[in-house]
Amino acid sequence: MGSLFQKIVCRDCGNEMPPDLTRVRCTQCGSKWLNAIYDYKTTAQLWPQAVKERDADLWRYEELLPTRGEHITMGEGWTPLVRAYKLQRELGLSHVFIKDERQSPTGSFKDRQGALVVNIIRQQGINECVLASTGNKAAAYAAYCAKADIRLWIFLTSMVPNEKLRELALYGAEVVKIAGTYEQAKKIAHDFAKRRNLYYDAGIAGIPGREGLKTIAFEIAEQLSRHFPLENGKWCVPDWYIQAVSGGIGPIAIRSGFYQLLQAGLIDRMPKLGLIQVEGCSPMVTAWERDWEEAEAITPRTRITVLATGDPGVGYKILRAACKEDGGTMIAVSDGEAFRAMRRLARTEGISMEPAAAVAFAGLEKLTQEGYIDPDEIVVVNCSGHTFPAEKHILEDQYVLDLELGEQNIAPSVSPATQIEEGLGAALERLDEQVTTIVVIDDNPHDSRLIRRLLQSHKNYRVFEANNPIDGLDLVRHRKPDMIVMDLTMPDMDGFNMLNALKSDPETANIPVMVISAKTLSPNDRERLSKAHSIWQKGNFNTRELVDRVVEVLGNDQIDSEVSQTVQVVSSVDLELPKRPDRKRVLVVDDNRRDARLVKRILEANQNYTVYESYSAQEALDALHEVGPQLLILDLLLPDAPGEALLDEIRSIPDYENIPVIVFTAKSLNDAENDFFRDRNVPIWKKGELDRQELVRNIDKMINR
Ligand SMILES: [Zn+2]
Known part of the structure; x- marks a missing residue:
């Protein structure tokens, strides 16, 4: 039937918006937390019969997915729900099931997130993406981005094992290792994306990722119904859904899946969440035990890096509310308990899992011992994944970029927060060189x-x-x-x-x-x-x-500093000179910094011009007032608007009606586009065929007209 995605609703203020996934903030309150809403009634009539006929992947639930049309797939979803007979006997329970997410394309449940996000950004025409990760999400995105021809930058902490980094590099991702915490990696990744105008993955706040992960709930309900058929056509819900928690996106998304089934009337109650953290990184458990409304950020001390999110942020609040409503709970287990559970599951059930998944099983054991789980209750544990080490010898050298947050150069009198900020800034500068x-x-x-x-x-x-x-x-x-x-x-x-x-x-x-x-x-x-x-x-x-x-x-800063040094020497003689009143002002609008710098270098070399750079249409419009350019050099492929639209917008501003403009582009133009620029008297320069001298000559002519 296709997607029944109807609208987006703001979680914070209830504002309703059209189903447009390029929207990242509420139009009313600015909140980043938006939920997708579907036509549940139609879904409920359709699903119990219809889905049985469909392919065994997560796209069988297309009515409740926010994407239409063709998608790339690696057969993600519809992982087995395996009954753990030996484990349930050892624990004295009757119904323990393992949702075996190891059997996903890259071996973890994050493939569902990767599949949805990558398909949706691909449909939006995005071809370069930046994210920070504690590990599994990176592998999932790397694989799907490889398949979708999207260039991916992954920022990881140095805690992530080298095997994992090699796996990512094998997929062709650009891997940047940060000697800092996950929160710092996120900050650097975010700034890096912003500087380069690249798509940054919104993680827990983004709709596509959560909508991918929630399909685990649909599958559990559909698969459990084969073991526990209900008379009224409804699907079966487990009493407990147990999962290890880092930032919280998994359980939040999966609970939302159950909640959508409840709204559709396909299930009649919600499962209790058993949320397990590892003791060395359990800010949510600490806050839950003390009944705090918010969790305090901590510095992770655990060998289980996939779970090392020290600042749970909004994730805790949402999960706390869910546990209070449905009767769930949060507990912590030690690294040692997790490793013991890992060995036990391998020996009893033949399942070799990553340590993060073992945390959930250690949690199951503890919840049982402490009497949370009744012997007759139905329990589903998410076996979230395992890792594939990649062989070192099949990769080139330098498969990872090492970035130190060198704070040693900062004066000790500076406050720690500023130190970190400045450390990050300096690190970003270095990263520009390193990439x-x-x-x-x-x-x-x-x-x-x-x-x-x-x-x-x-x-x-x-x-x-x-x-x-x-x-x-x-x-x-x-x-x-x-x-x-x-x-x-x-x-x-x-x-x-x-x-x-x-x-x-x-x-x-x-x-x-x-x-x-x-x-x-x-x-x-x-x-x-x-x-x-x-x-x-x-x-x-x-x-x-x-x-x-x-x-x-390569447009290195050293050249820039030479230029500014020259200016300083001159300015001690003549204070007017730094303003370079005799120089013409040229604004280059190009999201490719290297191209912008190339033009800047060519023009500034001949001393007649000062060149300013903007990397998007919005920045260009802002720069008009600050710079007052006398000529504009315009790339057509801008991230936020077509160059044609920007050209007309600028020329509709009274002071710029007649500003000379040159198009400088890599794009091949069709007849209509050529006509468009001819009508506006705008010459077109192809990036690949740049003749520097002719460029300068033409600009001289245009600007002195
Ligand atoms: Zn809002």
Whole structure:
């Protein structure tokens, strides 16, 4: 029948909004906590019969999912609900079931979240995503993003085991390791996404993630009904649903699934939640035992990293209310109890699980011993996952970026909060350098290593080497580097053809290429290399010169500081000069910072211009008032508005009716688009075919008209 997604309702103020998943905040109160609402009545009439005929994955519940149309899938959902006969006998219980989420595509229940989120952002045209994770969510997102061609940046704490990091790198994700807490990793990830205008995963607050996870509740009810058929056509609900808790998104989402079934009349009561934390990180349990309304953040001390969320935030409040309403509870178990439960489940039920899942089983044991669970009650435990270690030798070096929150340079008089803030800021600056990526392609490993060492001895860049053109092209397409340094004479494909291949692929056409060659070049050779950024003769250049050129091309801060130093020296002589009154002001609007910087460098090099950068339409509109630009250089693919719309909006402002505009884009325009700009007298410059001198000449002409 398709999705019966009807509307979005704000959890905090009850405001109703249309079912638009690009909305992240309540239009009335600004709350980020929004719930999806469906047509439950139609669902209730349809489901008991209809779902039986459908595929064994979570998409069988399409009426209560917020997405339509084609989706990518790896068969997520519909994991087995296994009766644990030996375990229930050992515990003196009658009905213990294990929801075996290990049998998900990446081995954890977070695949449901990953599948929904990635499908929805893919439908929105997003192709780059940032998230912070304690582990399992990262693996799920990495796998689905790989399948959906979405570039993924994952920020993890250094507590996450290397096996996990390798698994993520294997999926092609960019992995950034933060030497700090999960909360700090989240903050850095968030700022990183903001600086680069990338989609940031909202985690617990986002609708798609929760709507994916809730399908566990649907499955449990449908599957239990095969064991305990009810006469009135309703589905069976467990008395207890038990799960380990970190930030709380899992149990919150799963409870919402049961709640939707209750609203549809498909079940007649709610299960009690048994929420288990690990003692070294149990802020929710502490608050629950003391009957606090809010949980206090703590610093995690547990070896079970997947559960190491020290600040439960809003998650606790929601789960507390749920436990009070339905009769659930929160308890803590030790790392040791969890590891013992892990061994017991492997030996008795043949289930090898991750330590985080074992926490739930240790919790089951404790809840039984302490008399919470009656012998006849039906219990379902979420076996949330297990891990697959990835083999180290199949990955390149540097599969992970190490980011230290160096606080040692900050004066001790600064308050701790400011210290952390400044530490994060400095770390982000360093990260900009660290994520700057260079691919070196040279069939002589000795030479490529030399170039790599040379670059890395001066800058903290990431440098990848390939020793033949095929691997080189593969590496370039996968890593999308900021620069390529390339040999000319190689087996299989020579540098000329390689350069052509790179320049004719729109994905790689804009990456600057430096050619380093042992061959003496004829004028004809040079002609064929005209699309290269620069050509260097092996054995014929000063190494420092090469590094300087790389740094310059990559738009490094060192260049900026040289510029500002020059200004300072001059300004002591003439106080008017810093304002550069004789310089024309140009505003570059481009969400690709490297492109914006490239234009800035070209124009500022000729001393006549001061160039300001904006990375989105909104920033550009803000900048108009601050900068008062005399010319605009506009990319068409902006994150928040089409360039055409921005152009018309700017020219509708009285002071800017006649502002000269140049379009600078990687996009190929169709006839209608070409006409649009011709009508407005706007020339179009293709990013791949930039002729610097001509650009400057044209701008001179346009601005002095
Ligand atoms: Zn609201």
